[in-house]
Amino acid sequence: EAGVAQSPRYKIIEKRQSVAFWCNPISGHATLYWYQQILGQGPKLLIQFQNNGVVDDSQLPKDRFSAERLKGVDSTLKIQPAKLEDSAVYLCASSLGASGMGETQYFGPGTRLLVL
Amino acid sequence: SQQGEEDPQALSIQEGENATMNCSYKTSINNLQWYRQNSGRGLVHLILIRSNEREKHSGRLRVTLDTSKKSSSLLITASRAADTASYFCATGSFSGYSTLTFGKGTMLLVSP
Numbered sequence: 001e002a003g004v005a006q007s008p009r010y011k012i013i014e015k016r017q018s019v020a021f022w023c024n025p026i027s028g029h030a031t032l033y034w035y036q037q038i039l040g041q042g043p044k045l046l047i048q049f050q051n052n053g054v055v056d057d058s059q060l061p062k063d064r065f066s067a068e069r070l071k072g073v074d075s076t077l078k079i080q081p082a083k084l085e086d087s088a089v090y091l092c093a094s095s096l097g098a099s100g101m102g103e104t105q106y107f108g109p110g111t112r113l114l115v116l
Numbered sequence: 117s118q119q120g121e122e123d124p125q126a127l128s129i130q131e132g133e134n135a136t137m138n139c140s141y142k143t144s145i146n147n148l149q150w151y152r153q154n155s156g157r158g159l160v161h162l163i164l165i166r167s168n169e170r171e172k173h174s175g176r177l178r179v180t181l182d183t184s185k186k187s188s189s190l191l192i193t194a195s196r197a198a199d200t201a202s203y204f205c206a207t208g209s210f211s212g213y214s215t216l217t218f219g220k221g222t223m224l225l226v227s228p
Contacts, residue, residue: 033215042120042204042218043159056215091159098215101208102147102166105216107159 002026004108006092012114018080021111025073025094031055032069033105034077035091043091049075050098079113087115120148120205120219128225135192137222139205140185147208148181149216150190154201162190162203195226 005024013019025032030051035043046065047057052072060067064083069075079086089110095103123138139148150162165172165181165188172179178191192199202223206216 035218040220042206042220045215045217048215093159102164104149104161104164105151106161109158 004092004094004106006090006108006111008111009109010112010114012116013082014116015084016081018078019082019113020076020078021090021092021113023075023077023092023108025075025092026106029094029096029106030072031095031098031103032075033091033093033095034067034075035093037089037091037110039088046077055098082113082115084115087113089113120207120217122203122205122219122222124222125220126223126225128227129195131195131197131226131228133195133226135195135199135224135226137190137203137224139188139190139219141188141205141207141219142186143209145183145207145209148179148188149206149208150177150179150188151204151206151218152201153204153221159204192224195224197226197228200224200226 007022032049034046037043046060047067048055049069052069067077089112091110092108093105095105097103120139120141147166149164153159163174165179176193181188202221204218204221206218
């Protein structure tokens with residue numbers, strides 16, 4: 001089966017610019033996650049969707065980050081305006097159900113963002 | 117916030133040796149998962165153990181869970197160079213929104 005797709009793979013922008021990332025989860029997966037992974041650290045959950053509804057966005061910096069999941073399938077994550085500390089890898093993952101209850105998460109290749 | 121704390125932060129061994137990584141966590145969980153991340157294949161699920169289980173095996177992997185000590189260990193037997201990667205534990209809790217919380221990871225280097 002096709003895995004989780006993400007684009008772009010790499011992005012370089014200047015601070016205060018905006019950027020958007022796209023994710024296409026595995027077909028049939030109800031739950032979609034966006035993580036931020038800073039070099040040397042583990043992934044930090046930014047937002048979790050169940051179908052097209054937000055389940056958890058407690059760690060999403062809502063003054064600059066936004067995300068949506070259209071029709072419960074694809075998702076976009078946007079940063080506007082970007083700061084230097086946003087430089088990280090942005091990972092998208094999906095699972096059949098909620099992984100906190102034991103479902104496996106399947107990760108995409110990630111988008112590596114560098115903010116100059 | 118990150119609940120799991122892996123130990124050691126880095127581990128270097130020779131091919132054929134066993135590698136053991138530990139994970140400690142703070143709050144009650146309903147399951148604990150181990151993931152591997154390398155540059156070639158990204159982040160991949162390895163094994164899951166539920167809170168009512170004490171040990172699980174999958175191929176060369178053995179995971180233990182001690183809920184009284186809030187800790188888990190991952191053992192990789194007969195390591196190969198291809199096992200070189202970062203290994204993360206991730207905990208799922210009963211409360212909240214059923215999300216996973218990842219630790220900072222152990223970086224494993226297996227030399228030929």
